[in-house]
Amino acid sequence: MQTFDLEAQGLRALNSTLHAQAENTNQTQWEIINPKGSHAIAVGLDAPIEVNVKGSTGYYCAGMNKQATVHVHGSAGPGTAENMMSGTVIVEGDASQYAGATGHGGTLIIKGNASSRCGISMKGIDIIVHGNIGHMSAFMAQSGNIVVCGDAGDALGDSCYEARFFVRGSVKSLGADCIEKEMRPEHIAILEELLERGGCDAKASEFKRYGSARNLYNFDVDNAAAY
Amino acid sequence: MCGIVGLFLKDKSLEPQLGNMLTDMLITMTDRGPDSAGIAIYGDETAGNTKLTVQSDTPESDFAKLDSELQKKIAGKVAMRVKDTHAVLDIQADQVAAARAALAEIRPDVRVMSYGETLEIYKEVGLPKKVAERFDVRKMSGSHGIGHTRMATESAVTTMGAHPFNTGADQCLVHNGSLSNHNSLRRKLRRLGVHIETENDTEVGAAYLTWKMQTGSTLGEALQSSLDDLDGFFTFLVGTKDGFGVVRDPIACKPAVMAETDQYVAFGSEYRALVNLPGIEDARVWEPEPATVYFWSHNAAPTAQEKAA
Numbered sequence: 001m002q003t004f005d006l007e008a009q010g011l012r013a014l015n016s017t018l019h020a021q022a023e024n025t026n027q028t029q030w031e032i033i034n035p036k037g038s039h040a041i042a043v044g045l046d047a048p049i050e051v052n053v054k055g056s057t058g059y060y061c062a063g064m065n066k067q068a069t070v071h072v073h074g075s076a077g078p079g080t081a082e083n084m085m086s087g088t089v090i091v092e093g094d095a096s097q098y099a100g101a102t103g104h105g106g107t108l109i110i111k112g113n114a115s116s117r118c119g120i121s122m123k124g125i126d127i128i129v130h131g132n133i134g135h136m137s138a139f140m141a142q143s144g145n146i147v148v149c150g151d152a153g154d155a156l157g158d159s160c161y162e163a164r165f166f167v168r169g170s171v172k173s174l175g176a177d178c179i180e181k182e183m184r185p186e187h188i189a190i191l192e193e194l195l196e197r198g199g200c201d202a203k204a205s206e207f208k209r210y211g212s213a214r215n216l217y218n219f220d221v222d223n224a225a226a227y
Numbered sequence: 228m229c230g231i232v233g234l235f236l237k238d239k240s241l242e243p244q245l246g247n248m249l250t251d252m253l254i255t256m257t258d259r260g261p262d263s264a265g266i267a268i269y270g271d272e273t274a275g276n277t278k279l280t281v282q283s284d285t286p287e288s289d290f291a292k293l294d295s296e297l298q299k300k301i302a303g304k305v306a307m308r309v310k311d312t313h314a315v316l317d318i319q320a321d322q323v324a325a326a327r328a329a330l331a332e333i334r335p336d337v338r339v340m341s342y343g344e345t346l347e348i349y350k351e352v353g354l355p356k357k358v359a360e361r362f363d364v365r366k367m368s369g370s371h372g373i374g375h376t377r378m379a380t381e382s383a384v385t386t387m388g389a390h391p392f393n394t395g396a397d398q399c400l401v402h403n404g405s406l407s408n409h410n411s412l413r414r415k416l417r418r419l420g421v422h423i424e425t426e427n428d429t430e431v432g433a434a435y436l437t438w439k440m441q442t443g444s445t446l447g448e449a450l451q452s453s454l455d456d457l458d459g460f461f462t463f464l465v466g467t468k469d470g471f472g473v474v475r476d477p478i479a480c481k482p483a484v485m486a487e488t489d490q491y492v493a494f495g496s497e498y499r500a501l502v503n504l505p506g507i508e509d510a511r512v513w514e515p516e517p518a519t520v521y522f523w524s525h526n527a528a529p530t531a532q533e534k535a536a
Contacts, residue, residue, distance in 0.1 A: 037499035056498050056512075075512060077498060078482060096482065096514060115514055116479055135479075135517065 002027050006041070007034035014041070018068075021047040037077065042070050045087070062089045065106060078115075081108045084125055097134070100127045103144065109198045116153065119146050122163060128198030138165055139175065147194050149202050157210055165210040166191050168202055179213045228378045229390075229403040230256025231483075233464045233494035234504075235371040235471050235523050241490060241505075246367030250359040252493075252500045253374035257355050259496055260378030263389035264358040265350025267399040267466050270369040272344045277323050277396070279316040280340040280347045281330065282386060286312050289334050300329040311361040312386075313340065313349050320344070323396075338387065343397030345369070345468055350389040370525055373466045375401040381409065381428040388425055392433035395440060397468035402429040403496060404460035404481045412456070432457060436465070450474045450520045464494055470524035479517035486510040492523045 004014055014032065021027060030051045035041055039058040042051045045068035053061070056074030063082040072080075075093030084103040091099075094112035101117065103125025110118075110127070116134035119127045119141055128147045135153035138146055141163035151169035158175020164187070165178075174180075191204040232252035236242055249266060272278075283289035286309065293314065294307035305326075306317040318326050323342055330337055341348035349362040355376045359365065375390035382388050391399040406412075409428035416434050417423060423434045435456065439449035446467060453463070454477065462481040465472045473494060475483055486493045486501050488510045495501045498512070515521055 036502040037497060056502075058497055058499055075498070094513070096484075097480065116517070135477075 001029040003031045160212045166207040168207045177213045177216045181209045183209045230259035230376040230496045232374045235492040238490035243368040245369045247365045249372045253355040255500045260376040262384045263352045263377045264355040265389045266374045267348045267391040268369045268372045269345045277320045279342045281337045283337045301325045341393035346397045380405045382426045388427045394433045394437040399466045400433045403462045406459035408458040469526040472522040474520045477518040486512045
């Protein structure tokens with residue numbers, strides 16, 4: 001295992017070292033010590049490596065991730081795993097606002113709570129949160145799944161497209177054009193796989209499904225006066 | 228973007244280190260706003276006295292014999308401590324209004340930064356490190372304090388545009404964000420007779436809270452109504468003689484992290500600001516909820532003003 005002391009060696013050295021790891025690297029295990037809330041830790045990775053961050057991170061940790069597994073052993077700042085393409089990001093603590101924003105693929109697992117705007121404009125990522133998520137989560141979400149074992153804040157899924165939201169607890173309010181939907185066997189199957197992947201101690205039958213009412217997809221002539 | 232830090236000490240043995248801890252926290256936030264920096268410290272008090280912290284761009288001439296001239300003018304005791312561009316005038320509590328009027332007359336270029344029994348505010352244009360050095364903030368002791376490093380968006384980079392803003396006796400405000408209805412609110416408050424000096428948006432926020440409290444609101448009520456009356460983005464940290472409070476606008480896009488241990492309650496715009504505090508590894512760390520007023524007080528039986536918060 002490679003250990004990298006972020007405080008001593010610096011961020012630029014860390015990220016360029018991780019970027020230098022190729023598809024077939026032998027150095028697949030990395031440990032980052034002294035993260036101390038620094039920004040942009042392990043961003044833009046594109047190799048099947050595992051990076052363990054021993055502490056809390058600041059803005060944009062594991063952004064644009066491809067293939068890699070980034071495991072934060074602490075809490076994460078705003079924009080964690082933003083625009084992730086593939087791979088896995090795990091946060092042991094809480095994640096601040098817009099975690100997993102615009103993510104195209106991969107899995108983001110948050111073991112604590114996620115703050116506001118979780119999964120905003122997500123495009124295929126799977127986000128699994130053991131705790132609660134904040135207001136305006138999944139705003140304009142296009143595809144992918146969000147699983148919330150706790151509660152969701154205000155305006156969940158406002159103006160969403162074809163993303164699915166599974167919430168076990170309460171939803172403070174639903175955003176425009178987001179509705180509760182029937183939980184059919186295929187959704188139970190999808191959710192069971194997600195709960196398994198996220199290591200959640202929860203039963204799929206306890207969740208409700210939310211998604212787009214698809215009323216905003218097309219122009220409605222009755223609304224013409226509003227424009 | 229701006230950086231805010233705050234530290235409220237529960238453990239009295241840390242009080243001599245307050246300035247030092249706050250300075251480190253503020254310097255960590257330098258890249259959130261390098262225009263200007265300021266610090267509010269709640270330190271010692273002398274019974275029956277009030278501290279008037281004043282600032283001058285020409286301290287050599289303005290502060291020369293200021294204490295004796297002011298003393299003569301208001302016929303009361305005045306003690307002065309000069310710190311770079313700032314001076315703390317220790318006066319009798321019942322002479323604050325007289326002293327302010329006399330100051331405006333004998334030193335028209337001197338600006339009042341704060342007044343209160345324990346509060347002192349120091350702020351200037353420049354990096355947090357430089358500003359803290361100029362005022363020797365590291366050596367200051369106190370029960371709690373607030374710091375701000377500014378990236379100006381709404382108005383000029385000047386001493387008067389720097390934070391914290393004094394909102395009343397022993398009260399101060401720092402702000403991360405930008406208010407979008409400050410022009411109309413400033414006109415409204417000026418019509419009601421509220422003195423607002425600059426074109427700065429935060430000064431309007433501070434004046435609004437002062438006005439609410441002067442017209443009968445508690446600090447908690449004033450903060451609560453700010454959620455309705457202020458439009459824009461804000462994370463506010465407010466200091467009072469006994470503690471500090473936090474409120475964020477309902478959208479809450481301006482960051483805020485809090486940490487609490489048996490020894491302190493700390494606030495930072497980012498977790499980075501808190502990483503060197505003692506026992507942070509085991510602290511309870513969380514993000515304050517949007518549109519929710521939080522308050523911590525040294526006063527075991529908080530006054531009505533604080534209780535509402």
